[in-house]
Amino acid sequence: MKLRELNIAKLPKPKNTHEFLSSEKYSLEIGAGVGLHAIRFAQENPDFTHIAIERTTNKALKMKGRSESHKLSNLIVHQDDAINWVAHNCPDSSLDKVFLLYPNPNPKNKAARWIHMPFFATLVAKMKPGASLVLATNMDFYQSEFLENYQTFEIELKSKKTIHKNNLSEDYRPLTHFEKKYLARSENCYHLEFIKTGAL
Incomplete structure (x- = not known):
């Protein structure tokens, strides 16, 4: 696959910034919705600073309100364009985890799907060696x-799972509201986890 280069200089500057500290562990969630996964992850991983980016204003405000009600100091919510925010704010090799949970599949626009976007190589560059990237989708x-x-990128496959309501454990909790809906409709949900390669 031929890679297209992302011209960061042409991207608009984001509204929000964040200072990354080398001593901290950072996770990033793009398209976090109203925060079901983001809030749970922040609660269960207090050693991480979880950055949740949502473009839609109403969803981002709802997520921020829920975060404040849970008093989650390690959850940072930004209403912004994720590509602009990550490209301008995240230093290379700064992220320990990345979540792409049920992104818009753009079935009629191949160039708008994550794996084909110039931004994806930039996103991988922002990950530390050994960092994980989790993709979840209901689209085969x-x-x-x-x-x-x-394999075009500096990542290797760690695991792949097909989730269906007939093979769930009793204590399984859907990752997002989308996943909850898809499972209720007896759809397959696919979880892929990749690891950033390179020297630690």
Whole structure:
């Protein structure tokens, strides 16, 4: 797959900034919605600073309100364009975890899918060696496309799972509201985890 280069200088500056500290552990969630996964992750991983980015104003405000009600000092909510925010704010090799949970599959626009966007190489560059990237989708073509093209980047496949309501453990909790809906409709949900390669 031929990579297109992202011209960061042409991207608008984001509204919000964040100072990254080398001593901290950072996780990033793009398209965090109203924060079901973001809040749970922050609660269960107090050693992480979890940065949740949501473009939609109403969803971001709701997530921020829920975060404040839970008093989560390690959850940072930004209403912004994730590509602009990450490209301008995240230093290279700064992220320990990345979550792409049920992104828009853009079935009619291949160039708008994560694996084909110039930004994806930039996102991988922002990950530390050994960092994980989790992709969740209910679209078989989307996960298949990731599996066919991920070797173009500095990541390797760690695990892949197919989740269905008939094979769930009793204590399984859906990652997002989308996943809860898809499982209720007896759809397959695909979880892929990748690891950033390179020297630690």
